[in-house]
Amino acid sequence: MASTEAQDQAAKDRIIKHMNADHQDSVRRYIEHGFGISSYTARNAQMTDIDLDRMKIVCGSRRIVIPFQPPMKSLRDARERLVQMDKDALQALGRDSITINTFIPPTVHPLHLANFSVCFLTYLAFSRKGNFLPGSLLHDYLLVNFPRFTQFCITIQPFLFLIMVSIHAFETMLMLKKLQRHSVVLFSRVWWYWVGSCFVEGITSFKRLDGLIRAKVKERDSKRH
Known part of the structure; x- marks a missing residue:
C-alpha cells in the first residue's frame, strides 16, 4: 500500500514538474479558457497538484481547481488528458499551438x-x-x-x-x-x-x-x- 502511494506521489511530482518547466504556456491556457483569466494575470500560473479527478493551479493569490470530466482511471492517462485540454483551450482562445517566448533582434x-x-x-x-x-x-x-x-x-x-x-x-x-x-x-x-x-x-x-x-x-x- 505504502509502495503504491509512493509511486503515485512520484508520478504526480513528475507531471507537475514537467508541466511547470516545459508546458507553462499550457497551464496558463487552462485557466484563460476555463476561467476567463487574462494572459497577463495568468503569466505566473503554476500547477500545484493533480489527481484522478482534478488538478490545482495557483495564479497569484487565486487557488484554482479544474475538474476532470470524466475522472481519469490512472495517472498514466494524464498526458493524453492534458494534451486534449490544451487543444480545446487553443481552439476556444483562437491560438496557435506554437508558443513564442523569445525575441530575435x-x-x-x-x-x-x-x-x-x-x-x-x-x-x-x-x-x-x-x-x-x-x-x-x-x-x-x-x-x-x-x-x-x-x-x-x-x-x-x-x-x-x-x-x-x-x-x-x-x-x-x-x-x-x-x-x-x-x-x-x-x-x-x-x-x-x-x-x-x-x-x-x-x-x-x-x-x-x-x-x-x-x-x-x-x-x-x-x-x-
Missing part, C-alpha cells in the same frame, strides 16, 4: 538592422520641425551646406512623420494580434521587444517572427518522426 540580419536604423533615425529627425532649423545639431553639423534639401525636409516633416507613424501603428496592431495568437504574455519583456521593434522597423520584424515560427514548427515536426 534586428542585429541578426544586416538588412533588418539597416532598416531598423534608418527608420529609427527618421523618427528622431522628423519628430519635430525644429530639428532642421539653425541651432539644432542636425542642421548645424550635417545640413548647413544643403539649404534646398533642408527646406525640403522642413516642408515634408509633418506629413512624413504622420504617415510613418500611421503605417507603423497599423503594423503594430497586426503584430499584437500575431503575438496573442502565439501565446506571448501581454506586457512581458518578450512582448515589449516585439511590439517596440515592430513600431520602429515595421515589416522586417514580421519576417524574423515568421522565421522563428517556421523553425519551431520544423522542430516540433521532427520530434514526431
Whole structure:
C-alpha cells in the first residue's frame, strides 16, 4: 500500500514538474479558457497538484481547481488528458499551438538592422520641425551646406512623420494580434521587444517572427518522426 502511494506521489511530482518547466504556456491556457483569466494575470500560473479527478493551479493569490470530466482511471492517462485540454483551450482562445517566448533582434540580419536604423533615425529627425532649423545639431553639423534639401525636409516633416507613424501603428496592431495568437504574455519583456521593434522597423520584424515560427514548427515536426 505504502509502495503504491509512493509511486503515485512520484508520478504526480513528475507531471507537475514537467508541466511547470516545459508546458507553462499550457497551464496558463487552462485557466484563460476555463476561467476567463487574462494572459497577463495568468503569466505566473503554476500547477500545484493533480489527481484522478482534478488538478490545482495557483495564479497569484487565486487557488484554482479544474475538474476532470470524466475522472481519469490512472495517472498514466494524464498526458493524453492534458494534451486534449490544451487543444480545446487553443481552439476556444483562437491560438496557435506554437508558443513564442523569445525575441530575435534586428542585429541578426544586416538588412533588418539597416532598416531598423534608418527608420529609427527618421523618427528622431522628423519628430519635430525644429530639428532642421539653425541651432539644432542636425542642421548645424550635417545640413548647413544643403539649404534646398533642408527646406525640403522642413516642408515634408509633418506629413512624413504622420504617415510613418500611421503605417507603423497599423503594423503594430497586426503584430499584437500575431503575438496573442502565439501565446506571448501581454506586457512581458518578450512582448515589449516585439511590439517596440515592430513600431520602429515595421515589416522586417514580421519576417524574423515568421522565421522563428517556421523553425519551431520544423522542430516540433521532427520530434514526431
